[in-house]
Each structure stands twice: as C-alpha cells, then as structure tokens.
Amino acid sequence: MLSTHTTRETDRPMTRTERVHVALRMAILEQRLAPGARLPEDMIGEAFGSSRTIAREALGRLATEGLVELKPNRGAFVANPTLEEGRGIFVIRAALERAMVRQLAGRIDVETARTLHQMVEDETRLAEKSDVEAIRLAGEFHLYLARLCGNPLLERYLTEIVSRCSLVMAIYGRPHSADCGAREHREIVEAIVAGDFVGAGNLMERHVEEVATRAQLGTRAEVDVRSILAEVAAQVP
C-alpha cells in the first residue's frame, strides 16, 4: 500500500460546491482543461447537474487558488500564468518550505520519521517506473511535511502553492523535469530527523530552487507575441 498518507477522512459528505471544486482542479492540473480555456458558469453547472450558483462558487475558490482567472462580466478562464508569475510562485514556495522544515527539525517522533523514510523509499522505487505517479508522490511528500507543522495557514498556503506550481510546470516545464529528486528528499528528511534546522532549511530552499530551474523556468524566455508574429510572417512565401 503506497499512499495511506493521502486518505482524507471526509467526515462530512462533501458539499456540491466542493465536489465541483476538486473535480475542476483535477481537470486543470491534469491539463484536460487547457490554460486559457473558457469556463462558462452555465456549462459547468450543466455538466455537474447543478445550478450556476454552485459553479460560480467553485470558480471563485479556484480563482483564489490561482487556477482560474475571473474577468468581470466576461467569464472564467483556466489560468495561464506568465513565466514571471511562475518564478514568483517558486520564490514564495522556497521561503515557506524553508521555514517549514526549520520548524520541524528535531521535533519529529520516531513513528513519523519512519513514515517519512518510507515515503522517500516509495518515491525512489517509483522514480524509474511511473513518471506521473512519482510526481504525485513528490507532491504528497511536501504536503505531508506541511501537515506535520500543525500550522493550518501554512498548510493551506502550501496546498495552494503546490497546485499553482503544478500548473506552471505543466505549462512551461519540459517532460520529466518535474521530478522532485528522491535523493534530495532523503537528505532533507535526514537533516530534519537529525535536528539540523539550518541544514534542513538550506537544503529545502535549494531543492525548491532546483526544481524550478530543472523545469527550465530560469532559461526559457517569455513568449512574445511580436516575435512569433515576425516568425510566422517570415514563413509566408
């Protein structure tokens, strides 16, 4: 059994808004809904057998998560963050995750430590088998750490940020670049367990930055409509 960590005990049967919300989030993160796609309230309501009220609220939440853009009197669109926004998101992520592991360092009981090691183990094993699974597990790892902090706001922010990062990587990342590097995760876990909060913080900060650069976020230039038009024009005989 690989992902006991992901089970979220839904005591409440999940409100309709929530259902639509998570379904749309999934679809966007899996790129089944392409960035820039229109998301009319009517269409969503119809698709889920609900009214626009539900669709509207779900879209509102997705907008605060940064996954959709809400243009007043125009409608909702799947977000299409610029490369610069993407970099900004990773900056915040690095800062939050640094603080997170610093706080965690030396405050992990043996049971939790075992779980963390197990997660890294699973990641390593899956790294060569299934890309998509490995990426999912890597995300789980970061979110699990956030949960351990016992800081609800930190957890919320990190959940949101991880979503945004996934979207940015889906847009700008090259294939396979999203791997989180199980080895880096292992080093971080070891630093945390050892109580080395400075080392853990630095490792995590560097880790996040490297994920960003591996995704080519540092090198690829902003898509410039003008230059593309020039290219296209040049190809016309």
Place this chain on the structure above:
Amino acid sequence: MLSTHTTRETDRPMTRTERVHVALRMAILEQRLAPGARLPEDMIGEAFGSSRTIAREALGRLATEGLVELKPNRGAFVANPTLEEGRGIFVIRAALERAMVRQLAGRIDVETARTLHQMVEDETRLAEKSDVEAIRLAGEFHLYLARLCGNPLLERYLTEIVSRCSLVMAIYGRPHSADCGAREHREIVEAIVAGDFVGAGNLMERHVEEVATRAQLGTRAEVDVRSILAEVAAQVP
C-alpha cells in the same frame, strides 16, 4: 500629505461585493465587530441594502482571509483565532517578509529609496502623537515593500497575513504593543538600499518575531477555562 502610498486607483467603481467586503474587514479589524460575533447573511444584506447573495460572497472572501469563520449550516462568525494559530501566522509572516526584503535588497531605485525613507520619517514623527495612526502607517510600510516586489501572489499573501496579524494583536496584544518600531524599520530600509540582502533578511525576520513577542504572544498562556474556574472557586468565601 502623509499617505499618498495608500491611494488605490480604483478604475472600476468597485463592485457591491467588494464594498461589503472592505467595510466588514474594517469593522472587524477595528474591533467594532467583536471576535465570535454572529454575522447572518440576512442582517448584512439588509444593512448594506443588498441581497444575501452579496453578503454571502463577501463572507466567503473574508473566510479565506481568515477574518471570519464559516460553519456549515450554522452561519458566519467573526474569527476568534487561538493563540497558537496566532503564533503560526507570525511564523509565516516572518518567512515571507524575509524572502521579500532579500529579493528587494539592492534593487531599489533612488526615487523609491526616498519614498521609503520618507515613510520611516513619518512613522517616527507620529510615534509619539497618535497610536492608531502610527500602527496604520507601520502596516502600510510592510505592504508597500510587498508591492515593490512585483510579485502579485506575495502581495496577496502579505495583505492577508497583515490583516490576520492585526486581528490576533487586537485579541491578544496589550495596548501600545503593536508599534512596529520605526527604528527597526529604518535599519531595514538602510540594509535594503545598501544591497545587504543577508542583513536585510535577518533584520526583517527578527523584527517580525519581536513584534510578536512584544505583543506578548510568546508569554501569555492559552486561556484555560478550567484554571479560571479554579481561581473563581477559590475566591468564593
């Protein structure tokens, strides 16, 4: 003129939801609405001459900001964060503001530097005159730095966090404790302008932590009903 920095050019005449939203936020932060107070949609809609739809949406936004708590099928209440949540919020704030000034260090043009010095000047001058004004200016200072980063998400998070901090301090802080310390601000500005990103980061991190401790967030114990009852019982003859 003290606060040109606060002018937000509202190109759009501000939607009704927004109006209710900011009005309620003000009221909560000024403690005109006490923590724990009920906020029925009907009542709010009536008060603002709008329908429940508007009130509902405003409450939803305030909930994501952490200023109101939304209990399903029960209603909305002014948030009443625990002391522990309050500490967690300051942890995040320290992390974000550290990253913020590190990014800013050495990237400030002379015009902006002048503005920053002016803000610190104003704070110093008002520090002895008007408490409430000084506190407001201090908040402006932090938010202005966030705006300078050009990172929309960072700006949003920090706005949200500053609100939450205000609420926490209103609940748990002792009077006058919220002063941000204009001298600390001056040191930070100087480090930023000098391009000393390590120093600026450390100063800011410490500064936020000290604001938290000055507010007694580090010392005061959680209110424990049991112990209070014991005290009361002991006083009974």
Place this chain on the structure above:
DNA sequence: TCTGTCAATATCGTATGCAATATAAGACAA
C-alpha cells in the same frame, strides 16, 4: 477593401424563493 456603427447573442451580476439543516426552547418523565 477597409473601417465604424449597431443589433443580436452570450454570459455574467444580483435578487429572491423554497427546501434542508442545525440550534434552542419547551414539555414531560425519571
């Protein structure tokens, strides 16, 4: 052929009505 104006359409912003749910109050028995 190009550009400006206008109508048609699609979609959102808002109000309101009805059903569902949770709390609170009251009655009653132990």
Place this chain on the structure above:
DNA sequence: TTGTCTTATATTGCATACGATATTGACAGA
C-alpha cells in the same frame, strides 16, 4: 433537578429569474 424527546425558529444551501454588460457579426459608408 436532570435528562431526553419534540417542536419551533433561525439561518443557510441551492435553484432560478431577470436585468446588465461585453463580444460578435452584419452592414453601410468611405
């Protein structure tokens, strides 16, 4: 007096209707 059951009330959850707004396409004029 206390515990439990029932009923009443307050309030939200959700759907729908109507007016407001932006975009699209057609058409007239240059």
